[in-house]
Amino acid sequence: MNLDVLLFASYADAIGAPAVRVSVPDDARVADVVLAVRALSAGATLPERPLVAVNHRYAKPDQLVKPTDEVALIPPVAGG
Amino acid sequence: MNLDVLLFASYADAIGAPAVRVSVPDDARVADVVLAVRALSAGATLPERPLVAVNHRYAKPDQLVKPTDEVALIPPVAGG
Amino acid sequence: MRTAVVDRPIDVAALVAEVTAAHNGALSLFIGTVRDVNDGRAVEAIEYNAYAPMAEREMGEIASEAAAQFGTTQIVIEHRTGYVALGQASVAIAVAHARRAPAMDASRWIIEQLKVRVPIWKREHYVDGTREWTGQTS
Amino acid sequence: MRTAVVDRPIDVAALVAEVTAAHNGALSLFIGTVRDVNDGRAVEAIEYNAYAPMAEREMGEIASEAAAQFGTTQIVIEHRTGYVALGQASVAIAVAHARRAPAMDASRWIIEQLKVRVPIWKREHYVDGTREWTGQTS
Numbered sequence: 001m002n003l004d005v006l007l008f009a010s011y012a013d014a015i016g017a018p019a020v021r022v023s024v025p026d027d028a029r030v031a032d033v034v035l036a037v038r039a040l041s042a043g044a045t046l047p048e049r050p051l052v053a054v055n056h057r058y059a060k061p062d063q064l065v066k067p068t069d070e071v072a073l074i075p076p077v078a079g080g
Numbered sequence: 081m082n083l084d085v086l087l088f089a090s091y092a093d094a095i096g097a098p099a100v101r102v103s104v105p106d107d108a109r110v111a112d113v114v115l116a117v118r119a120l121s122a123g124a125t126l127p128e129r130p131l132v133a134v135n136h137r138y139a140k141p142d143q144l145v146k147p148t149d150e151v152a153l154i155p156p157v158a159g160g
Numbered sequence: 161m162r163t164a165v166v167d168r169p170i171d172v173a174a175l176v177a178e179v180t181a182a183h184n185g186a187l188s189l190f191i192g193t194v195r196d197v198n199d200g201r202a203v204e205a206i207e208y209n210a211y212a213p214m215a216e217r218e219m220g221e222i223a224s225e226a227a228a229q230f231g232t233t234q235i236v237i238e239h240r241t242g243y244v245a246l247g248q249a250s251v252a253i254a255v256a257h258a259r260r261a262p263a264m265d266a267s268r269w270i271i272e273q274l275k276v277r278v279p280i281w282k283r284e285h286y287v288d289g290t291r292e293w294t295g296q297t298s
Numbered sequence: 299m300r301t302a303v304v305d306r307p308i309d310v311a312a313l314v315a316e317v318t319a320a321h322n323g324a325l326s327l328f329i330g331t332v333r334d335v336n337d338g339r340a341v342e343a344i345e346y347n348a349y350a351p352m353a354e355r356e357m358g359e360i361a362s363e364a365a366a367q368f369g370t371t372q373i374v375i376e377h378r379t380g381y382v383a384l385g386q387a388s389v390a391i392a393v394a395h396a397r398r399a400p401a402m403d404a405s406r407w408i409i410e411q412l413k414v415r416v417p418i419w420k421r422e423h424y425v426d427g428t429r430e431w432t433g434q435t436s
Contacts, residue, residue: 189327264402
């Protein structure tokens with residue numbers, strides 16, 4: 001399946017876009033999505049295990065991903 | 081010497097006045113002023129050892145009192 | 161630093177503006193307000209009475225001690241006197257600091273000191289028409 | 299309870315009014331403000347960027363957890379996005395409670411949770427014309 005992965009702040013700057021499309025197996029988990037993003041051009045500048053959100057909730061690396069999920073890589077937060 | 085002693089809140093209500101005049105020896109200490117106030121009509125309804133302020137500062141029972149001092153009996157405070 | 165006993169409503173926005181400065185990263189404001197119930201009795205208003213010159217001296221001393229202890233002079237304390245209606249502010253403490261922990265620690269320390277040191281008293285006026293000088297509440 | 303990511307100045311007086319209720323005796327307000335210096339560098343403004351729907355969901359969850367833990371629903375949290383000038387508020391947390399200790403504990407807990415959980419980032423714009431995404435500050 002194809003997934004659009006949202007990027008923010010320093011991650012968006014590193015990749016040069018606020019979102020990227022990746023292709024992953026249909027039974028992909030969060031960790032597979034991260035691998036696919038890091039395989040893109042400049043993707044290796046991202047950390048190996050970034051925080052990931054699925055549908056606006058923090059997700060563990062082994063969580064299954066569906067095509068309709070909203071997936072985002074979350075840089076270290078700095079609000080406040 | 082004669083001293084005007086300020087009273088507040090429940091102490092003023094107990095004595096029925098916001099200040100009372102007492103007569104104490106010239107070498108009187110804070111504790112002597114308290115004794116003199118408590119000897120007045122209704123004075124025994126005040127506690128035996130109330131907090132006392134002299135010139136806007138809390139004073140110990142053995143502090144000497146001068147005729148020009150502003151002396152006040154301080155009920156338990158309840159601000160905030 | 162500024163401390164005052166006031167007989168008009170406390171202007172919270174003005175207090176916040178007063179301690180705001182570009183070198184601060186945090187601002188902690190504490191407001192004590194009049195509750196509609198105390199010890200199970202329905203309250204209509206609270207009347208605050210102060211020994212004003214001593215209260216202002218003591219509040220100034222608390223502010224100075226807080227400045228030395230927590231490392232900021234951006235401190236304002238105001239306490240109402242007279243009748244204060246339900247929900248209205250009886251006391252407000254604004255502290256700004258470079259960092260958030262000391263800003264919050266300072267405002268907490270100040271209200272705790274104020275409640276045990278400053279010569280202010282309150283008379284609760286109850287809905288049933290009675291009134292009573294009451295002690296410190298938490 | 300109300301939580302919001304907003305792109306206009308935070309109205310502190312409105313937040314205070316929003317959590318005010320006659321059954322409360324205490325109100326604690328925390329405001330984070332933009333500092334003119336960070337790590338020794340002169341800051342001109344901070345640009346806040348949020349993953350808005352997730353930030354609002356997470357802030358709402360923090361407010362619900364605080365309500366359960368501290369026993370009050372009088373909680374409002376607002377966080378700015380976009381450019382925030384020196385001295386201006388980037389975040390404001392207002393909590394009212396019957397008693398003062400839980401009001402202050404709750405606002406402190408909320409800001410600490412917000413700083414580690416809510417997907418908001420900041421880019422400092424320095425006086426020298428450079429800019430940089432920066433990490434969490436205390």
